[in-house]
Amino acid sequence: MIAVEVQAAKHSYRALIGAGLSASAGHAIKDVLSPAQCAVISDTNVAPRFGDQLQKSLTAAGYQPKLITVPAGEESKTLDQAGDICEQMLASGLDRGSFVIGLGGGMIGDLSGFAAAIFERKIPHVQVPTTLLAMVDSSIGGKTGVNARAGKNLIGAYHPPVLVLDDIDVLKTLPRRELNQGFAEIIKHAVIADAEMFRQLEDVDPDDVDFAPLIRRNIEMKSRVVEADEHERKGERALLNLGHTIGHAIERASDYRDILHGEAVSFGMAAACQISMKKVGLPKKDRDRIVDLLRKFGLPTQLPKDYPRDKIFDALKFDKKFSRGEVRFVVTPKIGSAKLSREVTMVDLRSAIETL
Numbered sequence: 571m572i573a574v575e576v577q578a579a580k581h582s583y584r585a586l587i588g589a590g591l592s593a594s595a596g597h598a599i600k601d602v603l604s605p606a607q608c609a610v611i612s613d614t615n616v617a618p619r620f621g622d623q624l625q626k627s628l629t630a631a632g633y634q635p636k637l638i639t640v641p642a643g644e645e646s647k648t649l650d651q652a653g654d655i656c657e658q659m660l661a662s663g664l665d666r667g668s669f670v671i672g673l674g675g676g677m678i679g680d681l682s683g684f685a686a687a688i689f690e691r692k693i694p695h696v697q698v699p700t701t702l703l704a705m706v707d708s709s710i711g712g713k714t715g716v717n718a719r720a721g722k723n724l725i726g727a728y729h730p731p732v733l734v735l736d737d738i739d740v741l742k743t744l745p746r747r748e749l750n751q752g753f754a755e756i757i758k759h760a761v762i763a764d765a766e767m768f769r770q771l772e773d774v775d776p777d778d779v780d781f782a783p784l785i786r787r788n789i790e791m792k793s794r795v796v797e798a799d800e801h802e803r804k805g806e807r808a809l810l811n812l813g814h815t816i817g818h819a820i821e822r823a824s825d826y827r828d829i830l831h832g833e834a835v836s837f838g839m840a841a842a843c844q845i846s847m848k849k850v851g852l853p854k855k856d857r858d859r860i861v862d863l864l865r866k867f868g869l870p871t872q873l874p875k876d877y878p879r880d881k882i883f884d885a886l887k888f889d890k891k892f893s894r895g896e897v898r899f900v901v902t903p904k905i906g907s908a909k910l911s912r913e914v915t916m917v918d919l920r921s922a923i924e925t926l
């Protein structure tokens with residue numbers, strides 16, 4: 571088992587990585603939380619697979635778990651659903667001394683963490699991520715929240731977990747497309763700050779990945795960035811948005827249908843490479859290596875010919891920061907480094923999107 575210490579503003583927490591960890595979750599949680607009632611929040615894909623095992627382990631360690639299952643899918647990440655979860659927790663007798671475990675992908679991590687942040691004015695949260703994306707990205711950093719009608723993740727709270735348990739065995743049942751979108755964020759981390767990891771990924775066989783060390787390296791990378799700028803005030807944390815400005819616009823243009831977040835980010839990174847070549851001298855050779863690596867992990871970098879690109883431009887205009895001309899766009903001058911640029915214009919974005 572691998573342990574990584576993550577420093578948040580008010581406390582530090584551990585991310586434990588290993589095979590079969592959820593079977594001994596109760597034991598691991600005992601190091602940070604004394605026996606109490608707890609809510610295990612999960613979704614309809616994950617709960618039937620891993621819910622029982624986790625609850626048994628909790629009960630054996632002296633906890634009283636209450637399983638709350640919500641429908642799988644981003645549609646469940648709402649204020650209504652968070653409220654309903656809190657009502658169910660109250661009805662089951664949970665109180666200020668209780669805690670919440672999120673068992674699932676990033677959707678469940680965000681929703682359960684937000685419920686923990688508002689229940690009785692905040693109770694502890696344990697993350698048990700079950701997607702690669704959640705292990706390397708969303709479970710680290712303390713951002714929790716739900717979607718609003720006006721946009722994604724607009725209602726939320728900073729609520730870092732007290733423990734993260736990454737059981738790599740659960741990745742065996744994750745559909746390939748879901749696994750691949752986790753690689754989009756991993757490749758993003760490598761491009762931003764880890765040229766060595768980038769080279770390692772170029773040598774990896776996508777069908778035979780040694781997940782534990784890879785997850786560790788990504789948690790270390792993300793937590794370094796988050797530690798430097800937890801509340802996204804100084805700029806470091808904004809670097810994690812590489813590929814996300816255009817990625818989010820593509821998600822909006824597609825009405826969040828038929829395209830996964832990581833896939834949209836893959837398009838966004840391909841476009842950001844184009845812009846980086848023009849603005850900060852990213853060598854063409856580096857751009858080609860980035861695009862090749864994305865493709866190797868089954869990620870798209872070329873939109874269908876007939877894709878309505880105008881919808882992407884419209885979605886970008888919807889981004890208010892753009893209309894005020896104060897965009898700080900993440901560019902990469904070479905693999906392993908990134909910075910914010912104020913010199914990227916709508917015209918640059920347009921021509922980059924046209925190359926997709």
Ligand SMILES: NC(=O)c1ccc[n+]([C@@H]2O[C@H](COP(=O)([O-])OP(=O)(O)OC[C@H]3O[C@@H](n4cnc5c(N)ncnc54)[C@H](O)[C@@H]3O)[C@@H](O)[C@H]2O)c1
Nearest residue numbers: 615642675676677678700701703704707708713740743744
């Ligand atoms: N808080 C943050 O910092 C942060 C960062 C990035 C993304 N996010 C959020 O994360 C969410 C996306 O995360 P995601 O991609 O994990 O989505 P997800 O939680 O919706 O999971 C994707 C799908 O995989 C299924 N699934 C999960 N684990 C499984 C397993 N082991 N086996 C089989 N099926 C499984 C889920 O039921 C779902 O259908 C978005 O809501 C996004 O906003 C948050």
Ligand SMILES: [Zn+2]
Nearest residue numbers: 755814831835
């Ligand atoms: Zn992302």
